[in-house]
Amino acid sequence: MTAQTDALLVIGSGQQRYREYLLASAAERHPLWLIDAAEPTWQRPHVAGFSVVPLLDRARLVPDRERILATAEEIAASRRIAGVFTYDETMVTTAALIAEKLGLPGLTVDGADRCRNKHRTRSALTLVGLPQPRFALAYTLKEAREAAPAVGFPMVLKPRGMGASIGVVRVDDPAAFDDSFTMAEQAGHGGSPDYEGGVLLEEYMTGPEISIDGVCVDGVYEPMFIAHKQTGFEPYFEETGHVVDAADDLLTDPDLLHVLRSAHEALRVSTGITHTEVLFTERGPVVVEVNARLGGDLIPWLGELATGIRPGRVAAELALGERPDLTRTEHRTAGIRFTYPPRDCRVQEVSVPSVDSVEGLLRAEAIADEGTELRLPPGGYLSRYAYVVCAAPERTACERSLDEAAGGAHLTSVPLD
Template sequence: MATRALILLEGHRSVGLLYIKAAQRLGLHPIILAADPAQYDYLAAGSLEAIRVDTDDLDALIRECSQLRATYDIAGITGFSGLDESIYATVGKLCRHFDLPGPNPTSIEQCCDKFTQRQLLAAAGVPMPAYRLAADATEVESSATEIGLPVIVKPAVGSGSCGVRLCRNADELAEHTAFLLSGGPTCGSSPRILIEEFAQGPQCSADTMGNEVIAVGAADFDCPPHFVVRGSIFPALLTDREHKRIADVSLSCLRALDLAWGPANIEFRWTERGPVVIEVNPRLPGWTTPRLIQLAYGIDPIAEHLKLVIGEEWDLRRKHSQTAAARFLVPDRDGILDWIDGDSRAAAIPGVAEVKLYVEPKTPIIRKGDFRDTIGHIIAASPSRAETEAILQRAVDLISWSITPFPTLGEQKQSAAPHLPAPGQVTPVNG
């Protein structure tokens, strides 16, 4: 009898191993398709099967999956992206080709274009900030004038807050527009620019599976005028009425965007007029979110997603109720990381579920104003919000690091000057 296999398209590193372990717990043999399998260190460490293939080439993926079907019983195909929605569009196309359960690729592609997404949501009456699409600096300026400063300016295609900036005046607007038009951001950059009203208020998000809201969390950001996440917590501190409004708007988004299959994540700002939708992501979030949901509610969203992928019945019932929170470590300067420690002491604190550092000493730190600026995270959970926040703060206080700033231009010139020997000093000569 052929081994049941799950094909996983590469994506965000933060959740790849979680998908692999969940597949193994379900009795599946995971096979990873990646353009460069070597970048995922856990593949070699776990002796996992990985195949080098261009994951942007649909025909190449179809050929590879067809060859695998000669050896394995392919139970399902999915991706472990935590940021790149285009992976799920490709997954949807593969699933349709091989007659397997999967997302609607057309719906995913429409959702990936933030302007198209806005149009579909607006047509369905979903509350949103005012928005405009621009293709050049003149259109950006006129759009910002129509909406009124301050405005959010970002690429029409992208994720992870790459290229997203709050522009508070004309100078910031011109500067960031030039940056985007030059192809500045590297995460899904696009010459099409979206200008949006700055929706002010606490940020929260709803995570859905199928047409059910399984979790509502809150997040906070720092490093203005950029948006770098500092922490997140589940559940969000909402009244029953507020929670219901978030859930109702979330389901309206899923209907408007035809996302009734699989996971999705809807980001909100709670403003004076209630919740307004900032963005809909047609995928399960990466990073700490799956772990936080599992700790807070007893629901493993990755395992339940895989059950859907292989055609089995999922279970979205909550097993318990805790408060789970994450804090991200964000450096305050660029330079070379000299050292970072305290992670083992932080991990030993009761209630701390995970401490993870993303960098090692001697790593260059170059802040970009998005998710890539974080250098680690800590996760904690307990029966109460106050206790969880206290545990998290104790753990954060134990982590420390040192960064030596890059030399300034003047220092670089000085170091590049020829070194003259002191009087009486012998200068060695290499023969």
């Protein structure tokens, strides 16, 4: 029986559209206390209490960890804190710090940083002999030019600590290198100030890409579900869709499981939830990155629709130090497709199909309001005007429904100069 004074801390709540389902399912498992930068609105039905504190201190160019930690300690003085978790990429090391300071289950600060810092990730995985691209870290254009010959063309440039493929670009030859490095470096200033600056140069490797949301309990890794990623807008890597199949053969693939388990051990992820991106190359499965949180782009909801596993509840149970139940109660395929404008534009109107107009369509939502400026890479990222979510008994039918539903989303806009 949970005492009324118990609370599970949640650091940051994110956008309602993409994160409310996680907060709601976590709240079903345990009373939540939210620490966020503003008073809750849509979050109120899901939290037992809240504290308002700046999450980022831009004046000092660091996350305001001291203030967040002090707030957590104040809460701990009046009620028992049973655990702490976050699904916000910028807050994973902060949540780990609170867990360490208060003696709670979860990632260590070192483990969270090994995931958060892409250069540390690459170094740790290389050290244990996992297949990796050639890579180098550069903070200035001069350093990047000096490192480029050893990496070789074509290569991929990516900010040291961003997510969602923001600022990631393929460079095919030296002629495009300087501008691409500048773009990637500047994109790295849009996230956590702890990881501003620094661009990773990586050998370009080809193959289909997946993401795996999984759990670690006492150092033992287990996948929950796999999403097959769709990308577009070459030479950039904008994520345009994901498909999760409950019956995916890769869930039991021995080579993939070996790479995943070895990677989590090398990154010192002992207890927690992760979102790992893997590229299938001629060298075998290669880890692109490991994020110490649930996936974005509604991927965890796709996993829930396809398998019945509730990722928000799983995250809460891990934070409480419990072994989550990963039993599959659903066996189908679910997918999401994002729609993008054909050019940079200012939105006038967005329309989406009704859920009863396409077989398997579960949700269709406009996500760009009138007057919104949408700019395609490299001028902007995640410039979507709508998305559709579909489910079907098997993957072919799901893909067919996604094509039809996405084709029913329409944008009226004015081109931008």
